[in-house]
Amino acid sequence: MRMPDAAKPPVLRAHEIHVRFGALHVLRGVSFDLARGEGAVLLGANGCGKSTLLRTLNGLATVESGRVDLNGRTITDAPSRVLRAARRQLGYVFQHFNLVPQLSAHQNVLFGAMGQRRFGVLSVANAFARTEDRERAMQCLERVGLADRATHRPAELSGGQQQRVAIARMLMQAPQVVIADEPIASLDPKAGREVLELLWRIVEEEGLSLLCTLHQLDLAQEFGKRIIGMKAGRVVLDAASPGIDRADLDALYQGAVRVDAAPTPQEAAA
Amino acid sequence: MSAPSRHSLPPRMRMPSALAWVLMVTFAAFFLQGLYGAEVSVDRLLRGATNFVRFVSLAIPPDFARWETIGWAMLETLNIAVVGVTFGCLLSIPLALLAARNTAPNGVIRFVARQLIAIARTIPDLIWALIFVVAVGLGPLAGILAIIMDTVGFVARFYSERFEEVQKGPAEALTSTGAGRLSVIAGAILPESFASMTATSLYSVEKAIRSAVTLGLVGAGGIGVELSTAMRLFQYDQAAAIILVVLVAVIGFEQLSSSIRKRII
Structure with a gap:
């Protein structure tokens, strides 16, 4: 097995991240590294802070302290130009797909390149987009097996197909790192498995890094070479997947798992 | 017949609160005063009916001898409405974006934008027309300007409420591709609002044609x-x-x- 090169800086690094929403201390010092080409699954019960962590990684949520580095460059509290440049390298796949409902699958995929073009939406709107971009969007749809659905609107597609369009949009963005926030939680088991296989295949073919939250422990062990476990705003498990005991995974969902139920460090010390 | 229940019956009506009593009495007093102030009398109503019949008898048959003048004036009214609404709707888009919670750059700008829209809406179109007749003189331009103000007051508010209702997801997805704020608005928020914006704009043309007719009464052009x-x-x-x-x-x-x-909704 090829080990990650220790001398090379990780592509994504979270360092001692704290996030607070009012009185709620949501992330309590979260740190981890993600190497180039590494695929990790993030596990944890609802309310443990997984989604907030993912949102801090591309600046959608505000960090109280700590920092996120992308390719060795800090993007936390960076000027908006730097943050936008970093976001281009972080492809995001959402639980609810987040396609623009009024636009075709092809147009939604084209929008993946929005951040890369000088004139933003004007450069990627179907009417003005360069032919090579329109062709590349079509190729992305082909890779997710939906070339024949290019003119369909999201409402005319199944949930699994919509998520595949979202994956094609991520491909169009050509990122280095993929962040997938419960990408199969809205899908039935069969469609979910297909989407997960597709996502993993594309990530491996493109040599991307992937951080994916899941709720299915079996799938997590099957797909993730590494599993990061969170409980009440902290990372409590971070190990290579084959060596992890199932009981350790089950423990992530037992006891005080939610951020709003767990005692604060001060309360715990008292 | 069955025996009466041992329990007392629930009241037929709830006793209104003290505030409700005060409001009802105030309303009744206001209503009566209004009726009294209008000097309604049987005599006046009878005379009014006679005058109305006389008006109708003189008005029928309608005289279309000046049909050409009337036609041009009607066209001018439609022009005033369409030009005014077009500019009004175009102005409403940026104003509504500045006034909507999810698109305004900050709270101060949002407050100012909302106040501007409120002023445009609170002042009736006829008063806008009077102001613009003073400013730019008699004729259709004053009418167009009045319609613009009236349209902004109504349309910008509807647009901004629509912007605030759009789903957060698509905008967030575009933001996470590294797109700028304007691109996110044009790529996710405007497409989602488009159908309802078109419906609002069409309705505002209907409204503008009706007001353009009355604006002529104060000299702001058109068939009025x-x-x-x-x-x-x-x-x-x-x-x-x-x-x-x-x-x-x-x-x-x-x-x-x-x-x-x-068709579009």
Whole structure:
């Protein structure tokens, strides 16, 4: 097995991240590294802070302290130009797909390149987009097996197909790192498995890094070479997947798992 | 018959609160005072009915002898409405973006934008017309400016409420591709709002045609000028012709706009 090169800086690094929403201390010092080409699954019960962590990684949520580095460059509290440049390298796949409902699958995929073009939406709107971009969007749809659905609107597609369009949009963005926030939680088991296989295949073919939250422990062990476990705003498990005991995974969902139920460090010390 | 229940019956009505009593009494007093102030009397109503019959008898048959003038004036009214609404809707888009919670750059700008929209809406179109007649003189320009203000007050508010209702997801997805704020608005928020914005804009054309007719009464161009002249010269048959033309134009456009709205929604 090829080990990650220790001398090379990780592509994504979270360092001692704290996030607070009012009185709620949501992330309590979260740190981890993600190497180039590494695929990790993030596990944890609802309310443990997984989604907030993912949102801090591309600046959608505000960090109280700590920092996120992308390719060795800090993007936390960076000027908006730097943050936008970093976001281009972080492809995001959402639980609810987040396609623009009024636009075709092809147009939604084209929008993946929005951040890369000088004139933003004007450069990627179907009417003005360069032919090579329109062709590349079509190729992305082909890779997710939906070339024949290019003119369909999201409402005319199944949930699994919509998520595949979202994956094609991520491909169009050509990122280095993929962040997938419960990408199969809205899908039935069969469609979910297909989407997960597709996502993993594309990530491996493109040599991307992937951080994916899941709720299915079996799938997590099957797909993730590494599993990061969170409980009440902290990372409590971070190990290579084959060596992890199932009981350790089950423990992530037992006891005080939610951020709003767990005692604060001060309360715990008292 | 069954025996009466041992329990007392629930009251038929709830006793209104003290505040409700105060409001009801105030309303009744206001209503009576209004009626008294209008000096309603049987004698006046009878005389009014006689005058109305006289007006109708003079107005029928309507006199279309000046059909050309009336036609041009009606066209001018439609022009005022369409030009005014077009500019009004175009101005409303940026104003609404500045006023909507999810698109405003900050709270101060949002507050200012909302106040501007509120001012445009609170001042009635006829008063805008009077102001613009003073500013730019008699004629259609004053009417167009008045319609612009009236449209902004109404349309910008609807647009901004629509922007605030759009789903957060698509905008967030575009933001996470590294797109700028304007691109996110144009790529996710405007497409989602488009159908409802079109419906609002069409409705505002209907509304503008009706107000453009009355704006002529204060000299802001259009068919209202003809109507007010005919009425003042007691040429009720000509006035009737004008009213009929207005009726046909307004109903015709309402039909057209509602069929377009049905298609896009």
